[in-house]
Amino acid sequence: MLRAITAAAAVFIAGAGIAFAAGDAEHPHDHPFSFDSPVGAYDMGAVQRGYQVYQQVCANCHGMDHLAYRHLGERGAPFALYMVRNEETAELEPHVGKPAHGGQFVDVTENAYVRAIAAGVTVTDVDPNSGQPVDRPGRISDRFRSPFPNEIAARASNGGAYPPDLSVITAARHGGADYIYALLTGYTGASEGTLYENPYFPGRMIAMPPPLIEGAVPYADPETPQTVEQYSADVTHFLQWASDPHMEERKKLGIVVLAFLIVLSGLLYLSYKQIWRNESH
Ligand code: HEC
Known part of the structure; x- marks a missing residue:
């Protein structure tokens, strides 16, 4: 038995050596x-x-x-715009990225930051009259420039x-x-x-x-x-x-589903106890 294990270990080590010699990549740290x-x-x-x-x-x-530039300004995206009430002045102020609490989401077509990001990029389009390529400033509906x-x-x-x-x-x-x-x-x-x-x-x-x-x-x-x-x-x-732009919603939904399943299991257990209460088994 011991000999078999030693032999297996030797094969494993030799294998690892060959893999390393072939220039295998290092494992990334966490x-x-x-x-x-x-x-x-x-x-x-x-x-x-x-x-x-x-x-x-x-x-x-x-x-x-x-990705299109408008994706940067959708709900939950990095440049999503929210109007947040300033507690001191009671004025609504723009806030880029989800505020800690509250805030009224501004549709991406009204989002000046994302519009500026898109307009800062030069996109090559086809001129509708001549059919020749022309450069124009980007729009939020454009995909990221290649x-x-x-x-x-x-x-x-x-x-x-x-x-x-x-x-x-x-x-x-x-x-x-x-x-x-x-x-x-x-x-x-x-x-x-x-x-x-x-x-x-x-x-x-x-x-x-x-x-x-x-x-x-x-x-x-x-x-x-x-x-x-x-x-x-x-x-x-x-x-x-x-x-993975929708990760956060997915995780939140996962927690709700888990909580629901736990409550459901409790109810099922209680009703099982109730139904079988007079039966000996
Ligand atoms: C000067 C051009 C250049 C720039 C700038 C550049 N890359 Fe690259 N990148 C390459 C090329 C070429 C490859 C393909 C390499 C190969 O196959 O050997 C590559 C490959 C990659 C890969 C794939 C590696 C794989 O596992 O196949 C990633 C990820 C990557 N680049 C990320 C980035 C990021 C992030 C940046 C910006 C910080 C960046 N690159 C900037 C030229 C560039």
Whole structure:
């Protein structure tokens, strides 16, 4: 028996050695995100900053084709607008992101912030008269602008590698948000031609140059550090929201369903006791 176990262990260790030799990726650490637990919610400040990082850095190479600018201003989204009554002046004041309590949701078509975000992007459209491509400011109904017209152009600009669409990337990669965070913070600094060493990427050599540099994205809030770690956590938070925008409602519904099932079980037990009270079994 002991011999069998030793033999199995030896095979396992040898197998692990071979896998490591083949350049298998390192397992990402568990990063503490606010949305991790079964009742956890998004930190909307982080999602807002993460959009800024995506827009200023990642959007130069990656599209997010499933998202339109109006999605940023829908209920529960990072730039949703609410009118909140100021307790001192009794005036209604605009508040971006869900307020702690109260607040009247403003429809996204009336949301000046999201309109400004869309208008800040230049979109290539077709001129209705000439049929020629023309540039115009973005509208809230536009999908996120893709940096390249097609995959061939994207590969041609990236040494043959394709920067994948990031709309649902945290759902599409094993390890989810932890993997994205580990990848963005995991560059070793070594490179070989146009490939950069990153132990978290399968194969360990990635064609994406380290995208984040300390201080590159200016945050409005002076309290938030402008480090690679903070940018990475924020942009990952945004990408997680994009992959799963209805997580919070789903978790709340889950809790209601659980409470209902517990009450139902209690009632069923009591009625079972009542029905069988005079029977011996
Ligand atoms: C200069 C262009 C460029 C920029 C800027 C850039 N990327 Fe990339 N990215 C790439 C390329 C190219 C790949 C494909 C790499 C490969 O297949 O080796 C890639 C791949 C990825 C992947 C997929 C890795 C995998 O597991 O397949 C993720 C996630 C990613 N990038 C996130 C980001 C984020 C987040 C940002 C912004 C902070 C960003 N990228 C900025 C070019 C870029």
